Amino acid sequence: MTPLTYFTLVLALGIAAQWLAWKCKLPSILVLLAFGFGLGHFTGATIDDYLVGNNVLLSAVGLCVAVILFEGGLTLKFSDLRESGTPVLRLCTLGVAISFFLTYAVSRYWLGFDWRVASLLGAILVVTGPTVIAPLLRHIKPSKKVxxxxxxxxxxxxxIGAILAVLVYQVAIAGNVDAAREEIFQALGLTLLVGVVMAFILAKVIEFMLKHHLIPDYLHSVFLLAVTAAAFAASNAIQVESGLLTCTVLGIVLANQKSVSVKHILEFKENLRVxxxxxxxxxxSGRVNVTELNQALLPGLG
Structure with a gap:
């Protein structure tokens, strides 16, 4: 299969899956996963066949997630927290801690994983993520507060999950928390500093440029897309895994400023997110070998 054929199939199947999910009133994630498994299983082609090195795919996925988080940040209003602030805070603190320790306990004492692997798995699995939540919200349509x-x-x-994974990785390399204490505080402090400060500075610059019409209307969306990509790359270059925080905070700050409207930008970003x-x-999902998945999944289910 040629690269052109593969990428055309990916795009066509992605949109077809979204339409089928809408038509059948199913969560789009389920249909997308099924189509992805089918593409890999029946054609034998995966994205790895057309990329030079795994780092290209990881970088592309990271950048895509950064754009989705920026778009998600544009939808977050501080006014929503008047009723929802306490539950959100609990989910992002107590919820994270409970998820981490439960996953660690199951992985370590039931599955028999090494404590380093169990810790990293716990850090990774605390994340729900907008790529999963947004399609589910569109399907379920909960009450406004929920x-x-x-x-x-x-x-x-x-x-938060990205930062936690970095901190846990530092502990895993050092061998224990005491040995990694300095690295933990340094990584946490630098991540928060870079992420928040860079996001606020960029948000104010963007706000100023839009307010004084230094960017034409037809370039607003693509300009912010380019800024998001640049912010993600620059932030990660300074401190590993701080880019997601930068893009999230950037979106939230722009969403809550009063000087300029970003609704037209949000419409473009929503289409891009889909x-x-x-x-x-x-x-x-096309990279997952169905045979290997069955071999790993069926014994695990008993």
Missing amino acids: GNVVKWEGIVIDP LIISVLFIVL
């Missing part, structure tokens, strides 16, 4: 809570949690938890999620799920 929707606000889940929306905030789904977006904010992603950078496209990105469709492509990501098709591509990533």
Whole structure:
């Protein structure tokens, strides 16, 4: 299969899956995963066949998630927290801690994983993520209060999970918490500093440029897309895994400023999010070998 044929199939199957999910009133994630498995199983082609090195795919996925988080941040209003603030705070603190320790306990003492692997797995699985939450919210259509809570949690938890994974990785390398204490505080402090400060500075610059019409209307959306990509790359270059925090905070700050409207930008980003999620799920699930999945899954189910 030629690269052109593969990428055309990915795009076509992604949009077809979204339409079929809407028509059958199913969560789009389920249909996207099924189509992705089918693409990999019946054609034998995966994204790895057309990319040079795994780092290209990881970088592309990271950038796509950053754009989705920025778009998600644009939908988060501080006014929503008047009713939903306490549940959101609990989910992003107590919820994270409970998820981490339960996953660690199951992985370590039931599955028999090494404590380093169990810790990293716990850090990874605390994340729900907007790529999963957004399609589910569109399908379920919960009440406004519940929707606000889940929306905030789904977006904010992603950078929290990334930061937690970095900290746990530092502990795993050092061998224990005491040996990694300095690295933990340094990584946490630098991540928060870079993420928040860079996001606020960029948000104010963007606000100023839009307010004084330094960017034409037809370039607003693509300009912010380019800024998001640049912010993600620059932030990660300074501190590993701080880019997701930067993009999330950037979106939230822009959403809550009063100087300029970003509704027209949000419409573009919503369409882009649907496209990105469709492509990501098709591509990533297409890399999973169904035979290997059955061999791993069926024994695990007993």
